[in-house]
Structure formats: C-alpha cells, structure tokens
Amino acid sequence: MNRSPTREVAAQLDASDPLADFRDRFYIPEGQIYLDGNSLGLLCRDAEATLLAVLQKWKTGGIGGWLEGDSPWFTMAESLSARVAKLVGAEADEVAIANSMTINLHQLLSTLYKPETKRRKVLIDAHSFPTDRYALRSHLRLRGLDPDENIVIAPAGDSRFLDEAEIEKALKDPTLQMALFPSVVYTTGQLLDLERLCRAARANGVIIGIDMSHSVGLIPHALDEWGADFAGWGHYKWLNAGPGAVAGLYLNRRHFGANGFVDAGLAGWWSVHKESMFEMSDEFFPGLGASALQIGTPAVLSMAPIDGALIPIEAAGLERMRAKSLAMTEFLMAAIESELEEFGFQIGTPRDPKRRGGHLSVVHENAQAMCLALRARGVIPDFRKPDVIRLAPSPLYNSFTDCWEAVQALKEITISRGFEEFEAAHALVT
Numbered sequence: 080m081n082r083s084p085t086r087e088v089a090a091q092l093d094a095s096d097p098l099a100d101f102r103d104r105f106y107i108p109e110g111q112i113y114l115d116g117n118s119l120g121l122l123c124r125d126a127e128a129t130l131l132a133v134l135q136k137w138k139t140g141g142i143g144g145w146l147e148g149d150s151p152w153f154t155m156a157e158s159l160s161a162r163v164a165k166l167v168g169a170e171a172d173e174v175a176i177a178n179s180m181t182i183n184l185h186q187l188l189s190t191l192y193k194p195e196t197k198r199r200k201v202l203i204d205a206h207s208f209p210t211d212r213y214a215l216r217s218h219l220r221l222r223g224l225d226p227d228e229n230i231v232i233a234p235a236g237d238s239r240f241l242d243e244a245e246i247e248k249a250l251k252d253p254t255l256q257m258a259l260f261p262s263v264v265y266t267t268g269q270l271l272d273l274e275r276l277c278r279a280a281r282a283n284g285v286i287i288g289i290d291m292s293h294s295v296g297l298i299p300h301a302l303d304e305w306g307a308d309f310a311g312w313g314h315y316k317w318l319n320a321g322p323g324a325v326a327g328l329y330l331n332r333r334h335f336g337a338n339g340f341v342d343a344g345l346a347g348w349w350s351v352h353k354e355s356m357f358e359m360s361d362e363f364f365p366g367l368g369a370s371a372l373q374i375g376t377p378a379v380l381s382m383a384p385i386d387g388a389l390i391p392i393e394a395a396g397l398e399r400m401r402a403k404s405l406a407m408t409e410f411l412m413a414a415i416e417s418e419l420e421e422f423g424f425q426i427g428t429p430r431d432p433k434r435r436g437g438h439l440s441v442v443h444e445n446a447q448a449m450c451l452a453l454r455a456r457g458v459i460p461d462f463r464k465p466d467v468i469r470l471a472p473s474p475l476y477n478s479f480t481d482c483w484e485a486v487q488a489l490k491e492i493t494i495s496r497g498f499e500e501f502e503a504a505h506a507l508v509t
C-alpha cells in the first residue's frame with residue numbers, strides 16, 4: 080500500500096476496480112458486510128438460475144431430466160469437470176465433480192495409497208484441517224495400520240507459519256509413501272509453495288496430494304505443471320456453489336491405467352465405464368480417468384449451482400480475481416495497523432503476497448467475543464480457536480469500502496469495549 084488507508088482511498092480503489100460490477104450479481108444479505116467467503120460464499124443470480132433450471136426440469140419432465148435437454152443430469156459432472164479443470168490447471172479427464180471433499184479424500188487414499196513394508200508412512204503438516212487428519216487416521220486403521228506409527232507430522236518451525244524448507248527435509252524420509260498438504264492453511268491463510276513441494280515429493284518418490292479447499296475459485300493453480308498426484312476441494316467456499324455443494328477431485332493421468340481406465344478404490348456403479356453402466360453386469364468395467372472416482376448417483380441438486388457459480392469466475396478471470404483479492408487483504412492489513420495499532424492486534428497471515436491466500440487472520444486474545452460483537456453489528460467474519468479472527472473478502476462481491484468499514488467496526492467495539500458483553504456467550508461461532 081503506497082497510500083495510507085482511509086475511507087477516501089477505499090472509495091478511489093472501488094472506483095477504479097475492474098471487477099466492481101460483479102457485486103450486483105450476488106445476493107448480499109441486507110445490512111451485512113459479508114467477509115466469510117472462505118467458509119460459505121454468497122449466492123449469485125447465475126447459480127440460482129442453474130439450480131432453478133434443474134428444479135423446473137424435474138417438475139416438468141421427471142426422469143427425462145437425466146438424458147434430455149441442455150445439461151442432462153447424466154453427464155452434468157463431466158461438463159463441469161472440463162470447466163473446473165481450467166481453474167486448477169488440469170486436463171478435463173483428470174478432474175471429477177463428485178461426493179464431498181472428505182469422501183474424495185477417502186476415495187483418493189483408497190485408490191492411491193499402497194503401503195509397502197518399507198514405504199508406508201504419510202507426511203502431513205502441523206496445521207492440517209481436522210477432516211484431513213480424521214480421514215487419514217481412519218483410513219490407516221482400515222488398512223490395519225497404526226495411525227500413530229504411520230503418520231509423520233512435518234516440524235512446524237518456530238514461527239506460526241509452515242516452512243517449506245522443513246517440509247522438503249521431511250520429504251526425504253525413505254519410509255514415506257505419501258504426503259498431504261493444504262494449498263492455503265485454514266487458520267493462518269498461508270499459501271504454500273505447492274510447486275516446490277510437489278517437486279520435492281516427486282524427487283523423493285513420494286505421492287503428493289493437496290487439500291485445495293481454500294483456494295479453488297480464487298487462486299490460479301497448475302496441478303499438471305507441478306506434477307501433483309492428487310487433490311481435493313469443496314465448491315462452497317470461494318466458488319460460491321452453496322452449502323454442501325458437490326466437491327471436486329484431481330487425479331494426475333500418470334495414475335490412469337491402460338487406455339485411461341481407473342480402478343477406483345471405493346467403487347460403485349458410477350465408477351464403471353458410462354457406456355456399460357446400464358448393462359448391470361456382474362463384471363466391473365472401470366470408468367475412464369478421474370470420473371471413475373465418482374461412486375454413486377450424483378447429488379444433482381447440489382451440483383447444479385456449480386454450473387452458474389462458475390459464470391462470474393470465468394468472466395472475471397482468476398488472474399484479475401487474485402490481483403484484487405491480494406489488494407484487499409493488503410488494504411485490510413494496512414488499515415488494521417494504522418487504525419488499531421495500540422490495541423494488541425497482530426497480523427497472523429504472511430505479508431508476502433506470494434505466501435498469502437485469500438483471507439486475513441487477525442490475532443487477538445479477545446477474538447471470539449470480538450467476532451460475536453462484529454456479527455451483531457452486521458460485519459460477518461469467522462473465528463478459529465484460540466485467538467483468530469478471519470476476514471475473507473471476495474473479489475467478486477466485496478469492496479475496499481467493505482474492508483474499511485469492517486476495520487472501523489472492529490475499532491469501535493475495541494475502544495468502547497463493546498465486545499465484553501459477548502465474552503460469556505457460549506454461542507457456536509462457525
């Protein structure tokens with residue numbers, strides 16, 4: 080930030096924002112400054128329309144919807160894969176739209192994890208999201224392996240951020256079979272150098288997977304170029320496809336079998352080749368590419384909004400979205416520092432834009448009560464234990480003025496100590 084942050088500077092930045100018009104396509108809850116795009120993105124008119132179109136088709140055509148009209152449900156996942164693949168830097172047949180993020184992780188572990196006597200450990204980071212750890216631990220137990228003996232946690236280093244150099248060292252362990260890291264750490268908002276980690280994993284013969292929940296739909300990725308083995312993500316955060324939207328996964332084609340067939344670890348009738356699905360054969364014909372990792376009938380109503388939610392992202396372009404997102408988190412950091420300097424707030428996200436994801440973590444001992452007080456004033460952040468306020472402005476529907484107003488609200492509750500009345504509240508803060 081060259082200029083000190085003020086309300087006027089925010090207004091000037093808004094006036095020259097090339098993405099400003101996208102805001103009108105979204106339903107912004109009345110009276111709210113919504114800064115929770117990394118938890119649940121807002122509904123846009125395009126996503127509403129594609130969901131309503133599926134309902135209409137069901138209403139008027141019943142079962143015909145599976146094969147008739149535009150976007151037949153039978154191949155909806157494949158049409159979406161081709162578009163989502165562009166966001167993650169993959170080919171269409173390496174991406175599947177299916178299941179939930181957690182189920183996809185189980186599916187990818189079931190398909191790719193091949194423990195050998197010497198090589199069977201899995202490396203994760205110290206800040207991994209609970210579902211990743213729970214899924215991994217339960218998967219190892221299912222394989223008859225002790226999770227405590229077979230999960231290695233890469234040393235976190237001294238700072239609150241993960242250190243890629245430490246992870247690189249940890250990847251040299253010859254007993255590792257697999258590694259799993261986030262693209263963006265959900266607490267701190269740190270963006271990892273995924274290219275570097277993928278290179279190190281490959282050099283050491285370790286299969287590497289990435290939980291991209293906090294970056295898909297916001298940050299450009301190059302999974303094929305980096306040589307990642309697998310990835311998984313949800314579509315309800317930055318991609319704005321709605322609560323519980325069907326998730327995505329990536330399987331690098333080096334894991335495809337002969338003629339592109341993939342033998343899913345967790346199989347169902349949607350894992351077989353589409354052409355032989357209705358033969359109802361006793362014999363299993365594996366499906367093609369990543370789409371073989373679907374398991375059963377897709378949740379069409381939870382998939383339909385992805386179709387529309389992609390429209391503003393494709394129109395805005397990830398490069399421009401990333402540039403605005405970084406400018407907003409930079410503005411927020413500068414405003415917090417200049418407006419709240421004496422009140423014990425700390426920036427808990429890397430300042431280097433190359434290491435920063437889409438949200439800003441602000442650390443304060445009263446973070447939980449402050450989040451509740453902010454919500455009561457219509458500013459929607461979220462809280463992560465023990466002391467993190469996450470502020471996640473979306474480049475599609477937030478403005479620099481939103482960021483300025485959020486910092487002013489934080490200043491007001493801090494100076495007036497208006498947060499104190501929320502200190503005893505045991506409300507669930509999502």
Ligand SMILES: Cc1ncc(COP(=O)(O)O)c(C=O)c1O
Pocket residue numbers: 179180181182208210211261265290292293313
């Ligand atoms: C990093 C990360 N992974 C996974 C998940 C959740 O996965 P699922 O959609 O299966 O609940 C979240 C949810 O917030 C997340 O932040």
